[in-house]
Amino acid sequence: MQIILYTVVAIVSKPKALKWAAAKLTQLGADEKVVSVTTRQAELVPHAPPGSNDIVTSRG
Numbered sequence: 001m002q003i004i005l006y007t008v009v010a011i012v013s014k015p016k017a018l019k020w021a022a023a024k025l026t027q028l029g030a031d032e033k034v035v036s037v038t039t040r041q042a043e044l045v046p047h048a049p050p051g052s053n054d055i056v057t058s059r060g
Helices: 002-012 014-027 032-038
Strands: none
Touching: 002 014, 014 032
16 A cells, blocks of 8 residues: 555655655665665666576667
């Protein structure tokens, strides 16, 4: 139900919705890196997908 509320709020104020989502993730004990990405404070860094050692650079 909260995700629906966050979606509605995001239509009006994306920064507020991201702040709420980050607070919820913190409350649930999410890793700091996940919270940082959620708040858009850190750049995304490429990683290999689960089960692979190689970073995907194209979808072909």
